[in-house]
Amino acid sequence: MKVMSSCSTCSVCSPPLTTSLAQTSSMLDAAAEQMMVDKDFQAAFETCERGLEILASMDQEDNRCREFKAGFCILGIQAQAELNQWHGVLSWVLQQYEHLEEIPSKIMQMCILLYSKVGEPAAMQEAARVWLHCPSNGRATGFGTVAELYLLHVLVPLGHRDEALELIDGEVGSIAFTEDQRQTALDVVEEKERQDQEPPLNPSPNAEITPHTVSSQGAVIHKLRTMLRFFYRKLSLTRSGSFPLRRVFMAAVLLYMLFLRMDPALPSSFMWISKLLQLLKQMWSAMCAPYYQALTQSKEL
Structure with a gap:
């Protein structure tokens, strides 16, 4: 539409x-x-x-x-x-545009996401690299989004650490990312490398989560906890009459994290979801307990 x-x-x-x-x-x-x-x-x-x-x-x-x-x-x-018929999408797009560099940024974004979704990110590696290194595309709206998707959905999943670092610190990164975004991107690359160096998780469904497994998610969980606590501090500054706003905001955070930033079907997401729910329960109790206590007391009176 x-x-x-x-x-x-x-x-x-x-x-x-x-x-x-x-x-x-x-x-x-x-x-x-x-x-x-x-x-x-x-x-x-x-x-x-x-x-x-x-x-x-x-x-x-x-x-x-x-x-x-x-x-x-x-x-x-x-x-x-x-x-x-996703196999032929890229070749079909290339038939419509005389030169790869002329493909609009929105279409490049769609292609990267599509091939990543079907588990074939390598299909977009060369095309995205050529597109990003075209000087005229550096001024295009959506250039930064293409660079971000290329990094997160192509280079990082494929384990191409050197090219990822070159993208972040090179000319493309200087155009596409702010300083904070570059640091976040570096953290993502380092986290991926750390996970690749660790032994695979036990595929047995009855296997217990060991401390070593928990530590593999440590950095990411810490960032998640920090972000949610930041949200909570901001909400705690709000005075009376803000309870509905708090509920709406926390629901929005939950939906965003569960449906936009992680795939619950992936085993790697189980720890995220477990920790997220624990944190939300703690914050929900902290925010809502005074409200329900006051309500209960008023009913008893």
Whole structure:
């Protein structure tokens, strides 16, 4: 739906659409409807391809053509992923853009996330490296996000420590990251190296968690605990009438950590979730106990 919104804005702010552009705009709307409403992913992909064929014969320097092209590619990637045809996504995108460096940052982000999700991050290594080292892309909106995703979803999972450090400390890192972000990225690389050097966990479902296993998550758990305690101190400064706000804020933190920053299906997440719930219970008791005690006393009276 975001694609449709951007296209509508484009048609309002830009000069009137030509017949061909009006046709592609309608096709883009149709592809979005087939994707999101009808769930007909094959039809959506075919509509995207027809739209891209029309755009190929038009002026590629026109900003509206570029926007429509990116919209068709984004929907086409989603359709191929839904059809389990993700193997050919990168090559399909490269067919639409004459040079790899010209691929929009949003499409690069989607490709990195897609190949990471299906367990094939290496497929994006060379493409992302070339894209990030193109001087003109350093000024593109979303450059920093592409660099972050490349680091976290390609280099770190593949264990390419040297290239990761070069990315962080090199020219790309100086453009993409702030000083704090560079330090955080270095911490992530060091944590990954530490985990790789430790023996694998016992796969037995009845195996107990040993102190050594706990220590392997030590640095990450410490950061998580520090962050949550920081949130708690901020909330504790709030006076009367703020109890609903506290509950909403803590619920938001819980949802963010559980669903956006970790995958509960991964064994490595069990320790995270266990520690997180313990901390939340402690903070919940500290924040809510006075409220419930006062409520109980008032009922007894």
